[in-house]
Amino acid sequence: MSQYDENDAFEAASLSLSQRALAARPGGGVGGSADYMAGLNSAQRAAVEAMDGPVLMLAGAGTGKTKALTARIVHLLRMGRARPNEILAVTFTNKAAREMKERVGRLLGEVAEGMPWMGTFHSLSVKILRRHAELVGLKSNFTILDTDDQVRLLKQLVIAANIDEKRWPPRMLAGMIDGWKNRALTPERVPSSEAAGYAHRGTELYAAYQERLRTLNACDFGDLLLHCVTIFQTHADVLAQYQRWFKYLLVDEYQDTNVCQYLWLRLLAQGHRNICCVGDDDQSIYGWRGAEVGNILRFEKDFPGATVIKLEQNYRSTPHILAAASGVISANAGRLGKTLWTEAQAGEKVRLIGHWDGEEEARWIGEEIEALQRGTRGMGKYGLEDQAILVRASHQMRAFEDRFLTIGLPYRVIGGPRFYERQEIRDAMAYFRLAVSPEDDLAFERVVNLPKRGLGDKAQADIQRTARMAGVSLHEGARELVASGGIGGKGAGQLRAFVEGIDRWHALTLAAAPVVDADDVIEAIGAAPKPMDHVRLAEMILEESGYTAMWQNDKTPEAPGRLENLKELVKALEQFDNLQGFLEHVSLIMDNETEDALEKVSIMTLHAAKGLEFPVVFLPGWEDGLFPSQRSMDESGLKGLEEERRLAYVGITRAEEVCTISFASNRRVYGQWQSQLPSRFIDELPANHVEVLTPPGLYGGGYGAAAYGSARIETAMDERVAKSDVYNSPGWRRMQDRAAQRPVSQPREARGVVIDATAVSAFTEGDRVFHQKFGYGIVTGIEGDKLEVDFSKAGVKRVVAGFVVDADEAGDVPF
């Protein structure tokens, strides 16, 4: 069942909930004694009770903003201010929306299905847009393009416009258009000052792109919001209807809103102005994708008379950690200004350590994690799931993955490519899209020659031409081309089969969809096959198209993972009534939540860490150029640096008890060894909340030998000089040469694949094994639980036995 089904959210669906919820507490909500108020501090309470008019809830990290936000919703309901379907609650991610629903539901003692207008900007926009699509020239069943489709479409337009796509990459145009849409600029509103971009033809192509989208009855992500804003701005009656309906607005992570989202909110809030924005200017880290910190900084100007409530009591971190974070962030100008405080015990100081290079850093952190797991650091015992490594850029993860695989430390990478962004998932989805709507040209293009059907550029151009001449879809065009014999021998049979396959699958989606009316539909189709449930249909499509076989025949190490993902995809179908519902869902949702119970260290980017917390946090790579990122500073100057600093703030405030910052003197960047300077943010850490650790390498004393403080820089400089001597020494060069000769072409593992470190299998020399990261290999030696394996792709590696499986098992992934 789709989350975005078209049940009428305006109607009575949710009345029963509100009435029951209210009835459950006769006289409930009078005064502050209601259960949902229990445990709120005075600031949180104030945020809950300030119901009317604009409210800005400035919620520092770990100050219980979600608690306040959910209590506020419950309060509005209990006080009878609004029915559940009259509250608009907006988040950025589906995860946040889900969590809010759950928590509100728990407080109400009901399943919060009755809050239809709680969701992401995009999902709520889709809901609104489907009702008024015709006002922007779309039909209400428009499709939502992903970034991939978007770029491919733009590429066609760029080529058609005779522009050198090498000098002016379509991807760049996509970025510009996204930027414009984020700022709510339709093609005619793009300022002329920006017209020079993209070979002076940016706006022209933007307009052409919008036109093309309309023809395809499609939207990109930016359109979902922008079309809503356009409708609100040009149809006062429609806007008024929504303004009347949504009695209260709540916005989470307000500091992340872009101009378009801001307009969307402001338009809806005009009138009663019952809008409550929650956010933290110090955690604004998405400026690079259009977020405007200005929105939150300007709130009181935008909404005069606003109540501003600061949540400053932190329930997450120790005082040292908070002080370190505050010290760093205080270097930023133009903050609204908050001071976090806590009642927690002092705990450990933030630990700082320098390393020789990135590999040593990874080695040290690995050992530290294991020591904390055993409880041998005198700082308590922490399970692996309590520990996280937060990096600035995802390429930093590699060193950790390599190291952890070698020592057999279970880890999981959070983030990474989204499930639905993986190639095999998109391919499979394209097949499903074709089955549901054979006229989906973008899907057709994607898979017409996948697996290879001998339909290359020439054949595809012929199909395009035929279709365009007849004014029909590529699917129909292809049918005609086959019928007219306009296609050569080998491809002809294949194309015919492909076209007929689509017809057959399409017929089956019709038969599969409405279970109740199945008989009628079958009659209508005539010789239609038996009704088929959509899960089996999906399997069949992937089977018959040869797509599954394509990966089964693929011998690269990532192929089994891809088949695994396809299985997962099919499994995910079970939760939906039909393919259509599923496609709608996936176009807006990332479902990356593979909560496996196994104990694992988490590795993720700082961006992905926002909103999370861990007892133990490692922050490696604090080196100028890497963090703060050089690129960020080059492109956005001081603004960029300040955003990096907020990222540092986010990183530190993720830690509850133990926070360890580290840097390396040398790092390989783009294959080149570079000597690194410690991050300027390290200088901003308040000295009395930091403990400097001695690195294990003892490269002439290390940072721990020096008193921490103003002398640190000089020491670091001296150290660097000393180290660069070592770096230039013959011994070091020999080491480098050896390292360079080592076969290290390690294929990147398919992320999210469960690594079962607990499986103990007996191997003998000569066994053929499969490793998630290194691929296939032969066991050449055994030492305890460690194996020496000669991998065909990655060379000789020592790996923990639990990380490899028998090659036959791995190759035989049943579908």
Next chain:
DNA sequence: AAGGCGATGTTTTTT
């Protein structure tokens, strides 16, 4: 039509 090879550009990411 498809696989191999050299040029290229490398943050962060949601929907």
Next chain:
DNA sequence: ACATCGCCTT
């Protein structure tokens, strides 16, 4: 270093 992409060869 390394992956991706477009072009060139077969």
